[in-house]
Amino acid sequence: MRPSGRNLSDMRPISIETGVMRHAEGSCLIRCGGTEVLCTASLEEKCPPFLKGSGQGWVTAEYGMLPRATNSRNKREAALGKQSGRSQEIQRLIGRSLRAGVDRRALGERQIIIDCDVIQADGGTRCAAITGGWVALRLAVNKLMKAGLINIDPIIDHVAAVSCGIYAGQAVMDLDYAEDSEAGTDGNFVLTGAGRLIEVQMSAEGSPFSRDQMNQLMDLAEAGVAQLVAAQKAAIA
Amino acid sequence: MRPSGRNLSDMRPISIETGVMRHAEGSCLIRCGGTEVLCTASLEEKCPPFLKGSGQGWVTAEYGMLPRATNSRNKREAALGKQSGRSQEIQRLIGRSLRAGVDRRALGERQIIIDCDVIQADGGTRCAAITGGWVALRLAVNKLMKAGLINIDPIIDHVAAVSCGIYAGQAVMDLDYAEDSEAGTDGNFVLTGAGRLIEVQMSAEGSPFSRDQMNQLMDLAEAGVAQLVAAQKAAIA
Amino acid sequence: MRPSGRNLSDMRPISIETGVMRHAEGSCLIRCGGTEVLCTASLEEKCPPFLKGSGQGWVTAEYGMLPRATNSRNKREAALGKQSGRSQEIQRLIGRSLRAGVDRRALGERQIIIDCDVIQADGGTRCAAITGGWVALRLAVNKLMKAGLINIDPIIDHVAAVSCGIYAGQAVMDLDYAEDSEAGTDGNFVLTGAGRLIEVQMSAEGSPFSRDQMNQLMDLAEAGVAQLVAAQKAAIA
Amino acid sequence: MRPSGRNLSDMRPISIETGVMRHAEGSCLIRCGGTEVLCTASLEEKCPPFLKGSGQGWVTAEYGMLPRATNSRNKREAALGKQSGRSQEIQRLIGRSLRAGVDRRALGERQIIIDCDVIQADGGTRCAAITGGWVALRLAVNKLMKAGLINIDPIIDHVAAVSCGIYAGQAVMDLDYAEDSEAGTDGNFVLTGAGRLIEVQMSAEGSPFSRDQMNQLMDLAEAGVAQLVAAQKAAIA
Amino acid sequence: MRPSGRNLSDMRPISIETGVMRHAEGSCLIRCGGTEVLCTASLEEKCPPFLKGSGQGWVTAEYGMLPRATNSRNKREAALGKQSGRSQEIQRLIGRSLRAGVDRRALGERQIIIDCDVIQADGGTRCAAITGGWVALRLAVNKLMKAGLINIDPIIDHVAAVSCGIYAGQAVMDLDYAEDSEAGTDGNFVLTGAGRLIEVQMSAEGSPFSRDQMNQLMDLAEAGVAQLVAAQKAAIA
């Protein structure tokens, strides 16, 4: 019944390749089915002005998509002269989600910028960006710790995300583009390694949904994120 | 225990004054405690280009805040030369939420633009904008129907929204600014008059939250929206 | 003969409601007939860079209009990505006019920003903004003096403004939109409480005008501003 | 008493050199003392969209200043990414003033754009732009008439402008930069060849001014514009 | 003597992987040493407005660089709100170079947009973009021909580019970043498969250069482009 032939609770194949960028303090290329996102962590040894003197650091994110990541070419945001509302919304979500897994006091007055650039898109790019962004962040923090610049690990737990939705009336795991564009309800779920919730966003694209459906999506999300966290662990091992 | 002295499940006083704008096809000033949002509906007798020939209409929203709606003055977005990411995210949410309560085919090829301008802010402005925006939309559609331009009511159900969150460890209804800025978890819930879900957004500002907490917030939201829908009904009566 | 039935030298009803904004150091809602402008004064305890070390303060203004303040919706300037030439011209006029009534040395090195947001427009918005802006400024300065931050009152005199024009060949007081859009000549007059001139702007929209007509408009303006100053006095009493 | 040694009612030497631009339909370089403005008229054989089908044409203006037209270099507006509020205000004034001297119905559905670029600035650039802009417009219209594209002369009368002000307590003609930057009151006056008023703008830079002073400035302006109109006549002869 | 240990006339290893993007009509990832550029060709079945009715098509290019392609992170152009002058200059060069190898009449009234996104940068990104961009273009045109949409091959010859420069006083082939940042003279050479010249750009970064040095760089460029053309042939075989 799913366009890809997957079972309702099947995720797409996940792969996380680390160290793909020579210059970045941390990097990975994450693939979730046909979605590919390049995530890099850039360390800056000063925090944003609003945190000066606070003893706390900052983690933020930027999100972009190559013009031909999608079926028909999107105009280049740099050429248009601004990031779309969608891009801004996504990068705010990524930054907020990753910060929720970080002890910013332990990080100290420095900033880590996570760039998430979608090379190819087949649904779930923001979730892949969060899952891959966490890996890039983890690798950059490892470098900081190895260099003795920080002593207490500022990363509290894994952070990973999956999208689930109501497709053809049924709750399905890890929507691809074909499903996403048809889904009645679409949700993004950001959870910790321990299965606690960081961000829940559910949206009725067609008709409203019930609490029961919401709970089915939550169940799927918990199972999906567990698999993503396992993939993160394997990647950074 | 709440800064305002309210009980955990108390909403702030709601008032919805309709017909406050002489020119708009529909308008109201909604007050939720210290939050005041002016909502207007503007009817355009043509739909956006991407719907031309589809037989369907469109409902969209724009959100703004007066510079001194808040305790310290915010820079005017028009002077800065762009809407903030936050404003864009909010107006996308308002538009999406209101569209979920509309049969766009029954609306026909026309567009209704809902402007939500925050006059004063004390938390919950996006929720007040959705609740008040629906009233403005309802009034504009009434006008269309009275004029015989449409025959079938395109409004399927009420749409209203409330924010709830975990404050000082407890689930509380209808966060005001003092609570919102301290809340560990903050959620926005958009529901229909029938209590079905349109949009659920929960975000851990501090530590992650549990499914149990999530359910408590959902329970509060259902109760809160019921009160808002009653206020909408009274306003348009 | 006037669309509103007013006599040639009649102003529209004026009302100035103060203290309408909880956060601002000074605020009022001014209504001149169907025109409503919300004016707030925001105090900043530092002056703009070009005055640093000069011992002088600054008063400046920003002007905006809600999209549906007018009969047909105007595009939101923040969404367009810039203030129109008209908005900029008006806010420059408001700032210049209010500064002409202030001893900037007595104000000291601080800045007061006057935001004038048009809620509803029926002609004369820039004049209402000046008249109401002065009230907001006055209230903010009162606060500064009460707090002992300044000792000498930096406000030299009232500042108020009225528009007059040649409508259907005759000089008329306080143009409303119906008149303004038809007027052959349109003037804005900013005067002090003592009746001295701060700014005079007359513009032939249709055919040029004579010095005689100019003098008739000046006479009306003097009478109109006197009434506005009386309304200001009543409002701040 | 004037920095330049001029008498109170003396204008600076005026020169208007026509035909200075090879491509433009009309052009002149106007010099008023040390102020030099290059004015060109560009004809477009279609009117702006809002006039389509109206049978009327349009005259509009754009204003710019070379970065080093002034004593210290100004940032290039194109590099800054926008025209300043001052530039926009000036070009709106130029366009409005020139349109007041044109029968737009006789012009027909075409547009003439007047570009006024300040090569060197020594006060009074907007007035020189209006006076020179009218000459460029006149020459372009002559071309249209010679070509038989229009039969009735759409130019009703000359349009010229001068700035006068209160300097060191006295009304003086044609302010240069040294006077302008010190003037207590500064006015720009746009008149027709017949001496009727198109635009009057007076502004108290320091203390407010009286109606008596206003009348003195008006008297000067009438005398000054008469000289400018004579110079225009000589230039186009 | 070269930082990389290469001989003066050695190129870096070249690899061109085709078909790396699922959606694009043509694509490749080109690697020249540590420089990696992703090139995609997007076909649009309409030409730009200025060619409408001309019977000719268009080839254009856009260039971007991931923020962390370089040693220290560059600000994202989309977030800055504009493409840098450098990016615009490069994309104009790429477009011009590729068009020089295309018979735009044979292409017909359609447009091919070549996006060149630098994933990692180690000098020579614009040259890699041209060489890889041609491969993407070739593949997209192949598709058009296979589909029978065009009959005559619009591609006249290969187009490829290499940078050569004077490093430490000697002419060297294919500058990497370490050399480029120290080079006294830096040149970019775009040639056809037949060895004819499309674009030659030489620039003295330090002291001026001689015609003799220019000829040495030209000799290197001819040899280098021959190798690149061979790599292109292998890639599309």
Added chain:
Amino acid sequence: MRPSGRNLSDMRPISIETGVMRHAEGSCLIRCGGTEVLCTASLEEKCPPFLKGSGQGWVTAEYGMLPRATNSRNKREAALGKQSGRSQEIQRLIGRSLRAGVDRRALGERQIIIDCDVIQADGGTRCAAITGGWVALRLAVNKLMKAGLINIDPIIDHVAAVSCGIYAGQAVMDLDYAEDSEAGTDGNFVLTGAGRLIEVQMSAEGSPFSRDQMNQLMDLAEAGVAQLVAAQKAAIA
């Protein structure tokens, strides 16, 4: 055979008038046939941030064109809200070329900005801007030296530029617009007074060119720049 009737190796008449701008530290109006560029040098007694503490100065350039410098009016870049890619590319070239003739250490930590504004365009504007820009720079540096602010002349040699191209199959000197728009190959050559090369840019607009043609263009350029340098010498004498 050339539209202007010139011989293949004839330049257009050159004139360089210095001291044309009252305020600038150096200025000239350069005319190359029908091309007229106003060049000014503005001295700033501080260098750009990236050179602070380096002991070195900076020379940079900005380029603009009056809207009606050309046959049909171009939109004003300031009104469009950005400089075109072409303008940015040209001003980068001018700045780079002039810096190549300057010992930035001898200049000291100050900046000279060269503004090049095209008053009329008939081909070769960037070359005229470089040639005239050098004169403005020379005059500004003379002033610095006369004032004793610098002791060692930071100007190493003349810098001048000419465009040559393949027109109707033959190499021709100093292209005018009629030739430039038809030329198969178009080159810009920046040389020193001693005839060494600073910048060489050749571009095949139509079919690719040969090394032999390239050498013919280089020969012409050497001869042309020698004449321009002579004109520079005469101008500053």
